[in-house]
Amino acid sequence: MIPKDHPRYESLMMREKLVKGCRMGITVLQGLIAHGRGEMFDYVLGERSHDFALRAEKVAVALMLLSKRPVISVNGNTAVLVPKEISELSRLLNAPLEVNVFHFSKERVDKIRSYLKRFGAEVLANCDAELKGLSHARRIVDRRGIYVADTVLVPLEDGDRCEILKRHGKRVIAIDLNPLSRTAMKADVTIVDNIVRAVPNMVEFAKELKDSSREELKEIVNSYDNRETLRMALKAIRVNLTKIAESL
């Protein structure tokens, strides 16, 4: 339907996937709006993986490999945008996927679980535990997953859940194109990159690092400063907006 030579082919295909996800009952319309916001941040960042993002992606992988119980939280948008890639990452990191959505229904959660299982990952979705301190549906978790995890990768997250995960003593790795969001600010590692580039990048880093010693992994993690990542992302946006303004 969309010609491959269209200058915005990648971007339009992402929208198509989300719209298809709506028909499948996996994504919700609110997710389209959230995606639109992300698109605009991606646009002002130049739609590429900056060095600060690649750095954060590598650190995130090292941190997951160092963790005892790492879990990857998956919402509707993530499930339709990168199902294959996130499943591969899950296997490489030995970290199960857990379905976790803001607009909750058991039916929707089951649909996402079934969809992800097709890509061969272990998918938790039992909804049998609760994160205290959170009033909306993101609190509903799996007893074997996020509930007992020490590190959680949260692509496309709500700010207040990130905060609660931190308060429950977990390390949080966020993928968020908005470096100003509460999630971005509160996470231990913030990947300011589009999920469709971030997850494949992380798959490559996981292949590279999976046989590294704990000392090597610790070295990668210890030298990392997340505030520096956020500063550099904000600077990149500022520089880009100035460039666009000047070209007008």
Next chain:
Amino acid sequence: MIPKDHPRYESLMMREKLVKGCRMGITVLQGLIAHGRGEMFDYVLGERSHDFALRAEKVAVALMLLSKRPVISVNGNTAVLVPKEISELSRLLNAPLEVNVFHFSKERVDKIRSYLKRFGAEVLANCDAELKGLSHARRIVDRRGIYVADTVLVPLEDGDRCEILKRHGKRVIAIDLNPLSRTAMKADVTIVDNIVRAVPNMVEFAKELKDSSREELKEIVNSYDNRETLRMALKAIRVNLTKIAESL
């Protein structure tokens, strides 16, 4: 469904309204993504009405009051986000609403008209005239409205229609959170503010100015420089990003 204590309650409620609008056949999926893009700019502007926006809102009201045939163009997103407020503005300014959408069907236009009429405004939607020079559906207008208007308020507009309206000799007032858009650049008055704040602000200015003399109104309009507004909006974004970066 969304708890009132959620820190992003207002923003999430706007999303809910747009989703409800989809079910009513008033908003379209493309409108949801467009809203998301606006959200991003609102975010980097600090989600408040800056002085340059308040100034533009006041000038816009004065210009509408000075006009012979002012019209307020309304699309799907505007209709579901601020139906009551835009109807009140319409009455105060003596400017009819006219339904004008990018994704056109007679059925959709009629649905928007019926919905708006509930809020007591005069709503034009006859689709019996065409703006020459425009190939998409935004060209279809009402013979009694935009077609003969001297000033048109266009919240959430496409860049090329703004251009055509200008070429037809009309004054254009735009509400657009993106100060870099073609609409923002081409309009006579650009209100860089969220429509849910801009329209209520304009209602207040309309109450304040509706009994002013033409001389007073002209004075407000004549001292206004729209390029200055755009410069200040870009500066506000840059300053905001810098401030946040430094606070990290």
